[in-house]
Amino acid sequence: MDGPDQWIECLRGGKVLSELQLKAVCELVKEILVEESNVQLVSSPVTVCGDIHGQFYDLLELFRVGGELPTTNYVFMVRTIERQQEIPHEGAFSDLMWSDPEDIEAWAMSPRGAGFLFGWKVTQEFNRLNGLDLICRAHQLVQEGYSYMFPDKNLVTVWSAPNYCYRVGNVAAILAFDENLNREFKLFREVPESSEHASHRAAVPYFL
Secondary structure: OOOOHHHHHHHHOOOOOOOOHHHHHOOOOOOHOOOOOOOOOOOOOOOEOOOOOOOHHHHHHHHHHHOOOOOOOOEEEEOOOOOOOOOOOHHHHHHHHHOOOOOOOOOOEOOOOOEEEEEEHHHHHHHHOOOOOOEEEOOOOOOOOOOOOOOOOOOEEEEEOOOOHHOOOOOEEEEOOOOOOOEEEEOOOHHHOOOOOOOOOOOOOOHH
């Protein structure tokens, strides 16, 4: 019977798995995720990735640019992983999920209707209190693939879906940290195969 190694080779070749194989993959992944905590300790070197939005052929390009698995350690800043509980509409968990940086000093109401807008001063203070040098975030389209929000570069947005929705024309980026936490942004564009298999669904205004 075939297994994960064969499925990975199949996917690398741009082939589609059967429904039974996909269900088997989901069950294997679920067994791993259900045992893991909401906060993970990650060792360097590591490569941080933003949203990929199901752009499969561009994901293969991401691995080509960033390094193949399992030799490269990746962190994908996915929006949600189902943990048998919905994210509440208010409170710390909701604020962590939906808050966005803005060119302000402190706090402001968010147009999302959840979370807050936060500025350079509170980011600086948060990092100081928690012993952090950098906050990496995703879930917000960036035309250049990445963007430092504040002058002291203590918060960065990373976006890893090139030509989002197959029509925005943006560049994608991943952020690689070496053993000493030196940063290197690696940029890439969509591959031809991605455009050929483009979805005809309309872009979701929320992300734009």
